[in-house]
Every structure is written in C-alpha cells, then in structure tokens.
Amino acid sequence: MEFDSVMLSRILTASTLLFHVIFATIGVGVPIMIMIAEFLGIKKNDPHYLVLARRWARGYTITVAVGVVTGTAIGLQLSLLWPSFMQFAGQVIALPLFMETFAFFFEAIFLGIYLYTWDRFKNRWAHWLLTIPVVIGSTLSAFFITSVNSFMNTPQGFDIVNGEAVNIDPLAAMFNPATPAKVFHVVMSSYMTAAFILAAIAAFALVRKKGKDYHKKALRLTMITGLIFAAGTALAGDLSAKFLAEHQPEKLAAAEWHFETESNADLLVFGTINEEGEVSNALRIPGMLSFLSGNSFDTEVIGLNEFPEDERPPLGIHYAFDIMVMIGMYSLFISGLFIVLMLFKRFNEWNKPLLWGIVASGPLAMIAIECGWILAEIGRQPWILRGIMKVDEAATTSGDVGIALAMFLLLYGVLGTFCVTVLIKMFKNRPPEAELEKRYPNGKI
Amino acid sequence: MSLEVLGISVLWIFLYGYLIVAAIDFGAGFFAYYARITKREHIMSKLISRYLSPVWEVTNVFFVFFFVGLVGFFPDTAYYLGTALLIPGSIAIILLSIRGSFYAFGNYGPSNNTFFLFLYGATGLLIPASLSTALTISEGGFLEVTDDGVVFLAKELFTSPYSWSVVTLAIVSVLYISASFLTYYAHRAEDIESRVILRKFSLFWSAPTILASLMVFVALREHNPEHFQNAIGIWWMFGLSLLFFMIATFLMYKKKMYGFSFISVMLQFFFAFFGYGASHLPYIIYPYVTITGSVVNETMGTALVIVFIAGLLLLIPSLILLMRLFLFDADYVKGKK
Ligand code: HDD
Ligand code: HEM
Ligand code: HEM
Numbered sequence: 001m002e003f004d005s006v007m008l009s010r011i012l013t014a015s016t017l018l019f020h021v022i023f024a025t026i027g028v029g030v031p032i033m034i035m036i037a038e039f040l041g042i043k044k045n046d047p048h049y050l051v052l053a054r055r056w057a058r059g060y061t062i063t064v065a066v067g068v069v070t071g072t073a074i075g076l077q078l079s080l081l082w083p084s085f086m087q088f089a090g091q092v093i094a095l096p097l098f099m100e101t102f103a104f105f106f107e108a109i110f111l112g113i114y115l116y117t118w119d120r121f122k123n124r125w126a127h128w129l130l131t132i133p134v135v136i137g138s139t140l141s142a143f144f145i146t147s148v149n150s151f152m153n154t155p156q157g158f159d160i161v162n163g164e165a166v167n168i169d170p171l172a173a174m175f176n177p178a179t180p181a182k183v184f185h186v187v188m189s190s191y192m193t194a195a196f197i198l199a200a201i202a203a204f205a206l207v208r209k210k211g212k213d214y215h216k217k218a219l220r221l222t223m224i225t226g227l228i229f230a231a232g233t234a235l236a237g238d239l240s241a242k243f244l245a246e247h248q249p250e251k252l253a254a255a256e257w258h259f260e261t262e263s264n265a266d267l268l269v270f271g272t273i274n275e276e277g278e279v280s281n282a283l284r285i286p287g288m289l290s291f292l293s294g295n296s297f298d299t300e301v302i303g304l305n306e307f308p309e310d311e312r313p314p315l316g317i318h319y320a321f322d323i324m325v326m327i328g329m330y331s332l333f334i335s336g337l338f339i340v341l342m343l344f345k346r347f348n349e350w351n352k353p354l355l356w357g358i359v360a361s362g363p364l365a366m367i368a369i370e371c372g373w374i375l376a377e378i379g380r381q382p383w384i385l386r387g388i389m390k391v392d393e394a395a396t397t398s399g400d401v402g403i404a405l406a407m408f409l410l411l412y413g414v415l416g417t418f419c420v421t422v423l424i425k426m427f428k429n430r431p432p433e434a435e436l437e438k439r440y441p442n443g444k445i
Numbered sequence: 446m447s448l449e450v451l452g453i454s455v456l457w458i459f460l461y462g463y464l465i466v467a468a469i470d471f472g473a474g475f476f477a478y479y480a481r482i483t484k485r486e487h488i489m490s491k492l493i494s495r496y497l498s499p500v501w502e503v504t505n506v507f508f509v510f511f512f513v514g515l516v517g518f519f520p521d522t523a524y525y526l527g528t529a530l531l532i533p534g535s536i537a538i539i540l541l542s543i544r545g546s547f548y549a550f551g552n553y554g555p556s557n558n559t560f561f562l563f564l565y566g567a568t569g570l571l572i573p574a575s576l577s578t579a580l581t582i583s584e585g586g587f588l589e590v591t592d593d594g595v596v597f598l599a600k601e602l603f604t605s606p607y608s609w610s611v612v613t614l615a616i617v618s619v620l621y622i623s624a625s626f627l628t629y630y631a632h633r634a635e636d637i638e639s640r641v642i643l644r645k646f647s648l649f650w651s652a653p654t655i656l657a658s659l660m661v662f663v664a665l666r667e668h669n670p671e672h673f674q675n676a677i678g679i680w681w682m683f684g685l686s687l688l689f690f691m692i693a694t695f696l697m698y699k700k701k702m703y704g705f706s707f708i709s710v711m712l713q714f715f716f717a718f719f720g721y722g723a724s725h726l727p728y729i730i731y732p733y734v735t736i737t738g739s740v741v742n743e744t745m746g747t748a749l750v751i752v753f754i755a756g757l758l759l760l761i762p763s764l765i766l767l768m769r770l771f772l773f774d775a776d777y778v779k780g781k782k
Contacts, residue, residue, distance in 0.1 A: 061549060062549055062550065064502070064549075065502075065545055065546045065548070065549030065550075066546050066549075068502055068505055068545060069505075069541060069542035069545040069546050070542065071509075072505060072508070072509055072538065072541060072542070072545075073538045073542060075509055075512065075513060076512060076534055076537075076538050077535075077538070079512070079516055079523040079526065079527040080527050080530060080531050080534050080535065081527075081531075082527075083523055083524040083525075083527030083528045084524060086516055086520065086523035086524070086527065087520045087521060087523050087524040088520075090516050090517060090520030090523060090741065091520055091741055091742055091745060092745070094516065094517030094518075094520070094741065094745055094749060095517075095745065095748050095749065095752065097513050097516075097517060098513055098514060098517045098749055098752055098753075099752055099756075100513070101506065101509050101510045101513050101514070102752070102756035102759065102760065104506050104509065105503070105506045105510065105756075105760055105763075106759060106760065106763060108502040108503050108505075108506050109503055109760070109763045109764060109766075109767050110763065111502065112502060112503060112767060113766065113767060113770060116770075117770065120770075133763075165742070166742075168742050168744045168745055169744070170744060170745055170748045171748075396527065396528055396531060396594075397528060397593055397594035397595075398528060398531045398594075400531050400532050401531065403532065404531055404532065404535040407535060407536075407539060408535065408539070411539050411542055411543070414543075415542065415546055418546070418547075418550055419546070419550070422550045
C-alpha cells in the first residue's frame with residue numbers, strides 16, 4: 001500500500017465518517033425514543049417515563065454536539081479532499097445536500113426549544129409536540145445524506161458530453177435506484193441501534209443491582225421497540241441485498257466471495273480465502289445467496305469473474321457483511337427472548353445471563369453500523385461515482401493530507417475521550433431515583 | 446435577476462447572518478472567560494449562558510448552510526478553494542469542533558471546568574481569524590494555478606499586510622458586535638451590573654473597529670486596486686455604514702435605546718459587508734472564478750432556489766418562535782423561567 005495523497009485522503013475520509021456515524025446514528029435514533037418515553041409518561045401519568053425522557057435528552061445534548069461538529073468537518077472535508085468530485089457531483093447532486101442543511105436547521109431550532117422548555121407549558125402535550133419536528137428533522141437529514149451516498153453507488157439523472165454533465169435532472173439523481181432500500185435500512189438501523197444502546201444502559205444498571213423500577217420500565221420499553229426496529233432492519237437489509245443483486249452485483253459478489261455466475265448459489269459464512277480464490281473453513285448454506293437475491297433458489301446471481309479485474313472491490317468486505325448480519329440475528333434473538341420471558345410469568349426475565357446479553361447488544365449494534373458502512377463504501381471501490389469517476393481521479397493533489405490526517409485523528413481521540421467521560425460523570429453522580437424524588441415528590445406528574 | 450446574482454445574494458445574506466450570530470457567540474465566549482479570570486463571573490456568565498445555550502447549534506447551521514450553498518451554486522469554488530485550503534480549512538474545522546463540543550461538555554456536562562471555558566474563549570477569537578483568511582484568499586495573489594493543480598502560497602499570506610488587516614478587523618468586530626448585543630440583552634434582563642461592564646466593552650471596542658476597517662481599505666488599495674476602485678464607486682454604502690456606526694456609539698454613550706443601538710451596529714455591518722461583497726463581484730476568487738463562469742447548470746440552480754424558498758417558509762416561523770421564547774420573552778431573559 002502506498003501512502004500517497006489519494007490513500008491518505010481515503011483514510012482521513014473514512015476516519016471522519018466512521019467517527020461521525022457513531023454520533024449521527026445516535027442523533028437519528030434517540031429522538032424517537034425520547035418521543036415515545038415522554039408520550040408514555042404523559043399518557044400513563046407516570047413520572048418514571050418523564051425522567052427517562054429527560055435523562056435521555058440530557059445525554060443526547062452531548063452526543064449531538066459531537067455529531068454537529070464532526071458533521072461540519074465532513075461537509076468541509078468533502079470539498080477539501082475530493083475537490084474534483086465535488087466540482088463534478090455538485091452539478092448533479094447538490095440538491096439533497098442543500099436540503100439537508102434545512103433539515104438540520106429545523107431540527108436544531110426545535111431541539112433548542114425542546115431542551116429549555118420542559119416546565120414552561122401548562123399543557124404537557126405542548127412540550128411533547130416539540131419532539132415531532134426533532135424526529136422529522138433528524139430522520140429527513142438521514143434521508144437526504146443517504147440519497148447522496150446512494151447517488152455515488154448508482155449515479156443517474158445526467159448525461160456526460162465531453163466530460164461535462166448535461167441534461168441534469170436533480171430529482172432523478174436524488175431518487176436513484178439505490179435510494180429506497182438504503183434510506184430504509186439506514187433509518188431503521190439507526191432507530192434500532194438507539195434502542196439497543198439505551199437498553200444496554202438499563203440492563204447494566206440492573207446487573208449491578210442498582211436498578212429499580214425505573215430501569216425495569218426502561219428495559220421493557222427499549223426491548224419492545226428494539227425488537228420492532230430490529231425486524232425492520234432485517235427486512236430492509238434483505239431489500240438492500242436484493243437491490244445489490246440487481247443494480248450493483250459486483251458488491252454483493254465480493255461480499256459473498258461469489259465468482260461464477262450461477263443459480264442456486266450458496267451463502268458463505270465466515271471462512272478464509274487464498275490467493276487463488278479458494279475458500280476454506282466457511283459455513284455453506286445451500287442456495288441461500290440465490291434466495292437472498294431474489295426470493296427463489298433459482299435466481300441467477302452474477303459472479304465476480306464477469307467484471308474486469310481492476311474493477312473488483314476488495315474481498316475483505318465479506319467479513320464486514322457477515323459480522324453485520326450476525327449482529328442483526330443476535331439482536332432479534334435477544335430482544336425476542338426477553339419479551340417471551342416477560343410475557344410468560346413463569347420465567348424470570350431479569351436473570352443475569354440475559355441481562356449481560358442485552359448489555360452486549362448495545363455496542364454490538366454500533367459495530368454493525370460501522371461494518372455496514374465499511375461494506376457499502378469499500379464495496380464501491382475503485383469507484384467514487386460508480387462507473388463514472390474513480391477514487392484516484394477525485395482526490396486532492398495537495399501534499400499536506402498527511403498532516404491533516406494526524407491533526408484530525410488527534411481531534412477525534414480527544415473528542416471521543418471527553419465525550420465518554422463527560423457522559424459517565426453526568427449520570428453517575430445523579431441517580432434517577434434522586435431526580436424522581438426531586439422533580440415529582442408525590443409520585444405524580 | 447439572473448441566477449448567479451440571485452445565488453450569490455442568498456449566500457451573502459446567510460454569511461451576513463452567520464457574521465452577526467457567530468460574532469455574538471464568539472465574543473460571548475471570550476467575555477465569559479474574561480469574567481471568570483477577573484472573578485466577576487457571577488455577574489455575567491449566567492446572562493451569557495441563558496442566551497447561548499438554546500442557540501449555539503443554530504449558529505453553526507448558518508455556517509454549514511453557507512458552504513454547502515456555495516458548493517451547490519458555484520461548484521468551481523469547491524475545486525479552487527478545496528485544493529488550496531486544506532490546511533487552513535482543517536485548522537478552522539478543528540477549532541470549530543473544539544469550540545462546539547467543549548461548550549456542550551462544559552455547559553450541559555457536570556463540571557464547570559475553567560479549562561473548558563478557556564478553550565471556548567480562545568477559539569472564539571481564533572476562529573474568526575482563521576475563517577477570515579478565506580475572504581483574504583478570494584482577493585487573489587495567494588493562489589497559483591499550475592499543471593498539477595492549485596497551489597496555496599502560504600508564505601505570501603503570512604507576510605501580507607492586507608491579510609493581517611483583515612484578521613485584525615475580524616477579531617475586533619467580533620468583540621464589538623458581541624458587546625453591543627450583550628449590553629442590550631443585559632438591559633432587557635434588568636441585570637444592571639452586567640450592563641455596566643458590557644457597555645464599557647462595547648465603547649472600548651468601537652474605535653478599534655473603525656480603525657481596523659480603514660486599515661483594510663488602505664491595504665486593499667495596494668493589494669487589489671481593481672476591487673478598491675469598485676468599492677469607491679459605491680462609496681455611499683460605506684458612508685451609510687459609518688453613519689450607523691456613529692448612531693450606535695452615540696446611543697451607547699448616552700445610555701439610550703440599547704436595542705436600537707444594536708440594530709444600528711447590525712446596519713453598520715450590513716452596509717459594509719454588502720458594499721464589500723458588491724464591489725468584489727463579478728469575482729468569487731480573483732481572478733480565477735467569476736459568478737457567471739462558475740455558476741451551476743440552470744436546472745440545478747432553479748431547483749436550489751425553489752428549495753431555498755420552501756426552506757425559508759419553514760424556517761422563518763420556527764426562528765421567530767425560537768426568538769420569542771428565548772430572546773423576547775422578558776421572563777426568560779430575566780431568568781425567571
Ligand atoms: C444496526 C445495524 C445493522 C444491522 C443489524 C444490519 N445492517 Fe445492513 N447496513 C447497516 C446497518 C445494519 C448500515 C450501516 O445502515 C448500512 C451501511 C450502508 C447502508 O446503506 O446501510 C448497511 C448496509 C447493508 C448492505 C449494503 C447496501 C449497499 O451498499 O447498498 C446490505 C446488503 C445489508 N446491509 C444487508 C443486511 C442484512 C441482510 C442484515 C441482516 C439482518 C443487515 N444488513 C443487518
Ligand atoms: C448515515 C449517514 C449520516 C447520518 C444519519 C447523519 C446524521 C447527522 C445528524 C443527526 C447530525 C446532527 C445534526 C443536528 O443535530 O443538527 C449530523 C450533522 C452533520 N452531518 Fe451527518 N450524517 C450522516 C453522514 C453525513 C455525511 C456523509 C455528511 C457529509 C456530506 C454529513 C454532514 C453533516 C453535517 C455538515 C453536519 C452538521 C450540521 C449542523 O451543523 O447542524 N453527515 N449528521
Ligand atoms: C455516514 C455514512 C457514511 C460512512 C460511515 C461512510 C464510510 C466510508 C468509509 C469506511 C470509506 C472508506 C472507503 C475506502 O477507503 O475504501 C468512505 C469513503 C468515502 N466516502 Fe463514505 N461513508 C458514508 C457516507 C458517505 C456519503 C453520504 C458521502 C458523500 C456525500 C461519502 C463520501 C465518501 C468519499 C468521497 C469517500 C472516499 C472515496 C472512497 O474511498 O470511496 N460517504 N466512506
């Protein structure tokens with residue numbers, strides 16, 4: 001591997017995005033959880049849920065701040081590191097990028113209002129209503145940014161004449177073939193990840209025997225929503241795979257080490273591959289890849305050998321794919337199990353092994369997000385705009401990318417460390433029981 | 446109005462908006478830190494945090510809006526500035542990141558850490574300095590286009606009197622705008638002690654602001670005579686700016702009409718900023734990028750304008766709500782809510 005400005009730009013972009021996406025995912029997912037908790041609190045007249053919403057919102061302010069600043073970094077870095085790409089793509093895909101700033105604006109305004117008006121309205125529903133624009137704003141920004149990313153995978157809405165984009169159709173570019181499945185999957189997986197992270201926190205308090213009713217309610221709520229969102233994520237992931245089979249077969253083939261075009265293709269799980277492309281130690285599920293690609297074992301799945309060698313994505317993305325799918329299955333399993341035990345009174349859903357399993361599911365969900373993006377982005381290589389512009393044509397010619405990379409890695413290290421310590425401190429010294437006692441002394445809202 | 450003029454006007458209006466709200470925010474950070482180290486923080490910091498807490502994120506979006514819009518309307522600027530500004534741009538991003546996140550850590554977080562406040566105060570002055578270099582570079586003379594791409598002449602920038610005059614202006618303007626606004630805010634909050642201090646700040650920074658503006662003019666005449674001539678052609682804009690400056694300082698001095706005094710400060714900067722912008726045209730980056738030569742294709746441009754109008758219809762009522770709740774709600778300002 002040669003560390004030229006292209007490689008360094010890729011590493012810097014990847015670091016920024018992988019760091020940002022942690023906070024972006026929380027940013028998209030947590031508002032809906034706050035919305036549900038506050039709704040239940042008012043509806044059931046139960047202060048537990050209101051304190052839950054308040055505490056989630058308080059932690060959220062910290063992660064949003066890091067999300068906003070790292071997002072600003074990406075926005076500028078796109079121009080700084082990929083000037084030729086932005087000069088070209090700006091002609092076609094500026095629309096959703098521009099719309100995204102409005103979505104941020106909308107969300108930022110109402111988030112500011114929401115956080116500082118807890119006790120300002122006589123009617124509690126008025127405060128709850130403020131969650132709606134926040135949820136809409138953050139979900140819309142996920143939609144817009146994901147449609148830009150989709151455009152990079154399946155560009156359309158323009159023609160190229162003499163190297164220039166002409167006949168531009170901004171809406172066709174925005175609603176390209178990749179958009180529906182991708183947006184659905186990104187939004188669902190963000191909701192799901194937020195639910196499991198919040199569940200992990202509650203479960204951790206219960207394992208440590210610090211948890212009381214408050215944490216039990218929190219865990220029930222997050223497990224039920226988590227199961228729903230996990231099912232949605234799996235469904236959306238299935239749609240994504242079908243989309244790939246049809247529109248971006250080289251990505252799916254590389255992710256599945258699938259070389260020859262064939263029907264009744266096997267799904268490989270884990271394993272290793274050697275220089276000659278021989279796979280060993282993998283678990284083979286017969287016909288499953290065909291089924292994943294088109295709902296029937298007869299579906300023909302295009303193999304990697306159909307593509308010129310210099311246009312094949314790296315084979316390493318196989319592991320990212322497997323890890324993501326495994327975690328998807330695991331989350332369905334663990335939340336399903338919890339709910340089954342909860343419904344049948346004979347069992348104890350608060351047993352330690354199960355709680356530890358839930359504690360693990362939070363970080364795992366975030367790992368799945370990272371793996372998903374690694375699959376999606378590295379699976380697009382060597383293209384930056386699939387079929388039109390390669391990554392090395394797009395990168396900056398500046399010789400200073402290495403310095404910038406070092407500065408940003410340091411920045412992310414510092415931000416990450418402080419963010420975690422501040423969050424821990426914030427909640428450690430203020431147990432929810434004390435807060436309940438203080439805010440709602442007679443147990444009513 | 447042609448598309449490119451419409452586009453640049455929209456962007457310039459947003460940059461002006463950012464200039465005002467960000468200056469208030471940046472300056473407030475500095476004053477908050479200053480109050481802490483001079484042991485007067487019990488007076489001012491509550492006031493400042495009551496204003497800043499609900500709005501800092503909105504301030505940041507103004508900036509994001511500007512650069513996303515610039516790349517959208519004029520994609521060529523992405524190419525020129527992008528290649529040239531990697532290091533200065535990265536430094537600005539890092540400063541902005543530190544500022545935003547440490548504000549949140551310090552303010553929403555558990556500890557009231559002086560170090561966080563120091564970062565917050567110091568970045569408040571460094572960010573305007575580093576962002577203003579983008580405007581300096583747009584005057585030409587700091588970029589070289591070679592076969593390998595665009596090269597940024599960092600040494601020229603650091604030794605140019607023009608560049609330093611712009612940096613000075615940026616810093617003193619921030620302190621001046623911020624102090625004028627906070628005086629008004631303190632007045633509304635009936636926080637007399639803070640008002641007395643902030644009024645002094647505002648008067649203190651008024652003369653340097655005007656001196657620095659004159660310095661910029663002098664340096665511009667040397668650096669880019671063409672732009673200077675254009676500016677002379679619309680001298681009345683700068684004249685109005687000076688007039689509003691005098692009104693603002695007079696009212697501040699007489700302790701009268703703090704609100705109108707701040708509006709005059711806004712108008713002072715409005716006329717200077719738009720005079721500067723108008724005389725800068727047709728160039729975005731002298732002499733490589735003009736608004737006509739770099740404007741995005743018409744379909745996209747029209748789509749952006751439509752979205753912009755729709756967006757405003759959504760945002761203006763929301764912004765009014767935000768201001769009514771936090772800026773014009775007397776009880777909130779006084780800290781009773
Ligand atoms: C909680 C996170 C999470 C979980 C459990 C899953 N995914 Fe996923 N996946 C993502 C989070 C994610 C993501 C981060 O949201 C990605 C990255 C890019 C994208 O569009 O979504 C993604 C991408 C992605 C892609 C590539 C899409 C593209 O490049 O266009 C496929 C084929 C799948 N996923 C399929 C699945 C399947 C079959 C799953 C089985 C349950 C699954 N994912 C679970
Ligand atoms: C799945 C992908 C992504 C999601 C879900 C996402 C979501 C978010 C969220 C929720 C925020 C916080 C906004 C706020 O609260 O105001 C944010 C900030 C931001 N994101 Fe991302 N983001 C993603 C990827 C990207 C990418 C690839 C870019 C660059 C093109 C980007 C650009 C930004 C910018 C500029 C901000 C700062 C906005 C502000 O100042 O408020 N995001 N993002
Ligand atoms: C938030 C979601 C995203 C994540 C986590 C993400 C992740 C990544 C990763 C891991 C890479 C490295 C690929 C490699 O070096 O081989 C990458 C590259 C890149 N991504 Fe994405 N990406 C996201 C969305 C986007 C979007 C929406 C855009 C465009 C607006 C974008 C633009 C790029 C560019 C320009 C590169 C560098 C070129 C390349 O290597 O393909 N990404 N991203």
